[in-house]
Amino acid sequence: MLPLKPIPPPRRVMLYPREDGPAAYGAATQAAASLTERGIAVVVPAHVHAKAGTDGLELPASAVGVEIDSLPDNIDLMIALGGDGTLLRGSRWVADMGVPVVGVNLGDLGFLSAYGREQLLEVIDDALAGRLAWEPRLRMAVEVHRAGELFARGTAVNDVYIKHGQIPRLLRLATRVGGHDLALYKADGLIVTTPLGSTAYNLAAGGPIVAPGTEVFTITPICPHSLTLRPVVVAADDGVTVTWAGPTAGVSDGYLTADGAWKIGLLLGDEIRMRAAEMPLRLVPAKASVFEVLAAKMGWSGY
Amino acid sequence: MLPLKPIPPPRRVMLYPREDGPAAYGAATQAAASLTERGIAVVVPAHVHAKAGTDGLELPASAVGVEIDSLPDNIDLMIALGGDGTLLRGSRWVADMGVPVVGVNLGDLGFLSAYGREQLLEVIDDALAGRLAWEPRLRMAVEVHRAGELFARGTAVNDVYIKHGQIPRLLRLATRVGGHDLALYKADGLIVTTPLGSTAYNLAAGGPIVAPGTEVFTITPICPHSLTLRPVVVAADDGVTVTWAGPTAGVSDGYLTADGAWKIGLLLGDEIRMRAAEMPLRLVPAKASVFEVLAAKMGWSGY
Amino acid sequence: MLPLKPIPPPRRVMLYPREDGPAAYGAATQAAASLTERGIAVVVPAHVHAKAGTDGLELPASAVGVEIDSLPDNIDLMIALGGDGTLLRGSRWVADMGVPVVGVNLGDLGFLSAYGREQLLEVIDDALAGRLAWEPRLRMAVEVHRAGELFARGTAVNDVYIKHGQIPRLLRLATRVGGHDLALYKADGLIVTTPLGSTAYNLAAGGPIVAPGTEVFTITPICPHSLTLRPVVVAADDGVTVTWAGPTAGVSDGYLTADGAWKIGLLLGDEIRMRAAEMPLRLVPAKASVFEVLAAKMGWSGY
Amino acid sequence: MLPLKPIPPPRRVMLYPREDGPAAYGAATQAAASLTERGIAVVVPAHVHAKAGTDGLELPASAVGVEIDSLPDNIDLMIALGGDGTLLRGSRWVADMGVPVVGVNLGDLGFLSAYGREQLLEVIDDALAGRLAWEPRLRMAVEVHRAGELFARGTAVNDVYIKHGQIPRLLRLATRVGGHDLALYKADGLIVTTPLGSTAYNLAAGGPIVAPGTEVFTITPICPHSLTLRPVVVAADDGVTVTWAGPTAGVSDGYLTADGAWKIGLLLGDEIRMRAAEMPLRLVPAKASVFEVLAAKMGWSGY
Known part of the structure; x- marks a missing residue:
């Protein structure tokens, strides 16, 4: 089991509502008001701040809009308002800074959110009372090297996949x-996943479920040409390097996607290096274990 | 990558030839002679010692036969003469005592043996020169509890499976x-495997390949009734407990097998507890990585 | 889609209640009374007839008990009272004679039964009004040859598997x-299934779902040693022959099971020949298609 | 087993060399010369004819170049010079006209070509002596309906897949x-394959191997979101219809590919109808059965 670290009562909270518009604005309005009332500074992404006063989004005058890619370093907690995807995308911006993240789930049952919609004020109560605690979750640091030089870098909480276009x-x-x-995979593509991401694309491609608390990456080919190429679980410390190999004739286009959010085109010869990120995701875990969520989603407990 | 620990030159070596008879006696004869010549004490299992002078097995007068289940505590190294199975079975008797094990492969390509048949004297040279080194490999401690009491206990280097009769x-x-x-599996049975055992029965049942150096167990159902029951990788530290659940009508017989070697019948209600053994297997690793062996066995490297 | 053949109003009906005792006796009592009242002769297995007057089973004086393995040739319809398993087992005794079979489901959702428990009298109404119709379903004729001679023969509606003991x-x-x-399978065993049986053991072992109306057998290995041995679908007309091959040393025991009901021990060298039975099962199909049942069982239709 | 129909000695033969240029021109030169010498008319695709005199391609003066999409109706035989892919692509143009196709394999072991490179003159001998014979192989007729109207139509010998872009x-x-x-698949895509195509993309996506001579289509999802969505084998006569369903928000682009050769973009709401083509492919089968090829490719026969 993973160690739990308590989160001191925050003085500045970032709200991260679901990106696709007004669906999460009601919850953001309610949370911003409650936090402000209780003397906690509220920060939101600039593009959300720009929407204040429209689409049902009301923000206190004191709420600050910040550019998501140059955040101030004084944020104490991010509250993601949406589903697992929202939490994943929001965490991309704060995980390297060690900001803990807690999710309020506005949609279907998920693996990551600790609170449901009706618990929006409860999470604020718990935060202010110092009752929240985070667990470390393995993240991936990704580098793309092209012609011997670093071409791009990023991180992934869930997974990286390399795939034809x-x-x-x-x-x-x-x-x-x-x-x-390890192997020369001939396939539609390849998924490298953290334990957290193992229940996402990896599962659809035939990979195993990997429990949180294991320090492993799983490498799962997508529709491999050879039947012997099975998913492989490796120590995260060892790192995984994938080179897009030739021949040069008749090649497809290729691209890399991290967490379904960061996507770059690849060239033949590109080398993708994946290793454990130095800073894990500091996640306030769901009260239900990943197994309980799986059991509910998949009917594992039924007699 | 796993840390390598040097093995000091041994003064007493146990030879463990393949169990099914004379096939490994030539190698045992040669190794015993070479060790004795160089002043190293030789120990063999009592049932092997009893065969000396027959079936091509010659042992020096100084060689000692010992009961395999009550070994002296002064053995410095076991040399297994056979394949992966021989090494697994031999290691069962010495692993808890921390005796390092090295394999000389007399048969097909395997994952565990560090030396080939033609290297029988080379392994002795390397041992006496202090050039051998071991890596820790996760083992499993297994307990069967019946009606609330400990009924049996054992260990597994490879895997444990629970299956219908x-x-x-x-x-x-x-x-x-x-x-x-985790889940209520309705299946022909269930495999719990160490990384070492992941390429054995686990792979046939649809489980992933797990690299050495990961501290995980993999739980793989055998022909599960529900299609959602996929292999699960968990932290070895967390332990795995399996209870043979009812209903009581129309049940099959069931049994537990560890490493294909230790087998006991189960009763409905039995609880099997598996956790990381305190003492890992001290294995002199093959020079080829598990991936190189897989690539050779499975054609992974071919263009 | 399969052709439907109308079933003329029956004059003699065999009731086949679930084998494990009183659970289906209420339904059998009710059906026997209704049929007798309407002038239809009732036949039941002798072991059921012997229970009349006990365990809640009441049979009219005119009801006849017959030995299940030497049935009279004047039965016009079998009504199976139970689940898919009951229908399968009941049909074993009448399918060769071309007797149509209809199931009344007393338990969980199944693939084979056309009627639910509350429709017990409706099936009788439909039968007497000539509204029932059957579809042909592929069955398998199985022969075991030992030392060059026919040793045993049987049939299977669902599947045959050959497995270690x-x-x-x-x-x-x-x-x-x-x-x-085709292949030399090294495996725990092998399943050969009709389309009807494809959703049973075959599915658990990784085989495909096969729609009724296809004239194919599916060969699915159980935990094959080689990862390249995948399920194979073949024309039923071609037949499938399996020989238990050596080597002779260190072999397990083996057995053959047909429909989970007929089981015989095998010897090394035995040859099992499976081909399409001349007489298909004449099944009154469920109103729901196999796909609708699957969708309900497996949640395939959900958005 | 499939029925074999003899092919009368041809008077006009179409040569179809591999499309990617000079690799197959040597074989085409040799075959064209041999046929012309023996009084058989030679036809080649216009784009090949235009290359005569270059890249090592020499054609007799009497050889005729024809537009591949408006072939004359007097071709008696197509000889495909290349691998399985060449034969598949060549057959697209003549299969509807009932022209038999025979392959001369210039590359790796394949499933379709009856002759190897060194047998180029032998196939001509066999053809002229009336020793060739064809088997019918199930093909697929495909229609795309858009907004209620037929938008496109084509055929597939191997498979059709519908996939995200x-x-x-x-x-x-x-x-x-x-x-x-049948089901609402939520997946990267869906493959519908003939028996011939079952060893191609279908196998990589987890589908079964389907023997020639079975009149079935196999429906295999690509990375399905739900673990219960397994490959399904259906009667080809029943046809398969796939509708790209909504919701309309956040949809990907999609496309359809037939035999890897015919590709069209899809719109949400498009309906793809697949059924058995009226005219099967008339294929001169390889002497080795599909199972022997599989055994050789996959090592199925090894002890």
Whole structure:
């Protein structure tokens, strides 16, 4: 089981409502008012702040809009208002800074959100009373090297996948773990997932479910050409390196996607290096274990 | 990557030839002679010692036969002469005592043996020169509790499986991890495997390959009744507990097997507790990584 | 879609209640009374007839008990009272004679029963009004040849599997289709299934779902040693022959099971020949298609 | 087993060399010369004819170049020079006209080509001696309906798949078989394959191997969101209809690909109707059965 670290009562809270518009504005309005009333500073993404007064979004005058990619360093807690996807996307901006994240679930049953919609004020109560606590969750640091030089870098809480583009030709992906050759995958693509991401795309592609608290990455090919290429679980410390190998004739286009949010086109020869990020995600865990959520989603407990 | 610990030159070596008879006696004869010549004490299992002078087995007069289940505590190294199975079975007797094990492979390509047949004298040279080193490999401690009391205990280097007997009725196996319910498996059976055992029965049943150096157990159902019951990877520290659940009518017989070697019949209600053994297996690793062996066995590297 | 053949109003009906005792006796009592009242002769298995007057089973004086393995040839319809398993087992005794079978489901949702418990009198109404119709469903004729001679024969509506016994050693099963070698399976066992049986053990072992109306057998290995051994769908007309191949040393025990009901021990060298039975099962189909049942059982239709 | 129909000695033969240029021109030069010498008319695709005199391609003066999409109706035989892909693509143009196709394999082991490179003159000998014979192989007729009208139509010898485009959002694919709802697939896409195509993309996506001579389509989802959505085998006569279902917000782009050769973009709401083509592919089968090829490719026969 993972160690729980208490979160001191926050003085500045970032609200991160679901990105696709007004659906989460009611909850954001309510949370902003409650926090402000209780003397806690409220921060929201600038694009949300710009919407104040429209679409049902009301923000106190004291609420501050901040550019999501250059956040101030004094945020004590992020409250994500939406589903697992919202929490994942919101956490991308604060995880490196060690800001703990808690989710209020506005939609379907998920794995990450600790609170349901009707508990919006309860999470604020709990935060202010110092009753929240976070667990570390393995994240991935990703680098793309092109022609020997660092071309791009990012992080992933869930997964990274490398996949063909519109023309579904097989990619040849030479994969190394801890400096040793693992396999040359000939496949539609390849998923490298953290334990957190194991119940997402990895599961659809045939990978195993991996419990939080394990320090492993799982490498799962997507529609591999060879039937012997099965999912492989490796120590996160060893790192995973994938090179888009030739031949150069008849190749497809390829791209890399991290957490379904960060996407870049790849060139033949690009090398993608994945390793454990230095700072884990500081997640306020759901009260239900991943197994209880799975049992509910999948009917595992039924007699 | 796993840390390597050097093995000091041994003064007493146990030879463990393959169990099914004369096939490994030539190698045992040669190794015993070479060790004795160089002043190293030789120990063999009593049932092997009893065969000396027959079937091509010659042992020096100084070689000692010992009961395999009450070994002296002064053995410095076990040399297993056979394949992966021989090494697994031999290691069962010495792993708890912290005796390092090295394999000389007399058969097909395997994952565990560090030396090939033609290297029989080389392993002795390396041992006496202090050039051998071991890596820790996760082992499993297993307890069977019946009617609230400890009924049996054992260990597994590879895997434990719980399965129906001759009448192939579904077993209902209530499974807990770290004190939380995981799932009620309705299946032919259930495999719990260490990383080392992941390429054995687990792979045939649809489980992932798990690299050495990860501290995880993998739980893989055998022919599960529900399609949502997929392999699950959990932290070894959390432990896995399986209870053979009812109903009591129409049940099959059931049994537990560890490493294909230790087998006991189960009763309805039995609880099987698996956790990381305190003492890991001290294995002299093969020079080829598990991935290189897989690549060779499965054709992963081919263009 | 399969052709539907109307069933003329029956003059003699066999009731086949679930085998495990009184659970289905209420329904049998009710059906026997209704049929007798309406002038239809009632037949039941002798072991059921012997229970009349006990356990809530009441039979009219005119009801006849018959030995299940030497049925008279004047039965016009079998009504199975139970679940899919009851219908399967009941049909074993009448399918070769071309007697149509209709199921009244007393338990969980199933694939085979056309009527629910509350429709017990409705099925009788429909039968007497000539409103029932049957579809042909592929059955399997099975022969076991030992030392060159026919040793046993039987049929299967669902599936045949060949599997190790209590000692779970790999079986080597040399398999031929239409006179051509298919594969040498090294596995816990092998399932050969009709379309009807494809949603049973075959599905748990990783096989595909096969729609009724296809004239195919599906061959699915159980925990195959080689990852390339995938399920294979073949024309039923070609037949499937499986030989339990050596080596002779270290073999397990093996057995064959048909429809979970007929079980015989196998010897090394036994050859099992499976082909389409001449007489298909004449089944009154469920109003819901197999897909609708699957959708309900598995949540396929959900948005 | 499939019936074999003899092919009378041809008077006009179409040569179809691999499309990607000079690789197959040597074989085409040799075949064209041999046929012309023996008084058989030679036809080649116009784009090949235009290359005569370059890249090592020499054609007799009498050889005729024809537009591939408006072939004359007097072709008696197509000889495909290349691998399985070449034969598939070549057959697209002649299969509807009932022209038999025979492959000369210039590359890796394949399933479709009856002759190897060194047998180029042998196939001509066999053809002229009337020793060739074809088997019928199930093909698929495909229609795309848009807004209630026929938008496009084509055929497939191997498979049709419907898949997301560059943005890998889940597609919702409402699927019907024989007029009944099968399932609403939420997946990266869906493959519908003939028996011939079952060893291609279908196998990589987890589908079964389907023997030639079965009149079935196999429906295999690509990375389905739900673990219960397994491959389904249905009677080809029943047809398969797939509708790209909403919701309309946040949808990906989608497209349809037939035999990897014919590709069209899809719009939400498009309905794809697949049924058995009236004219099967008339294929001169490989001497080795599909099982022997599989055994060789996959090592199925090894002890």
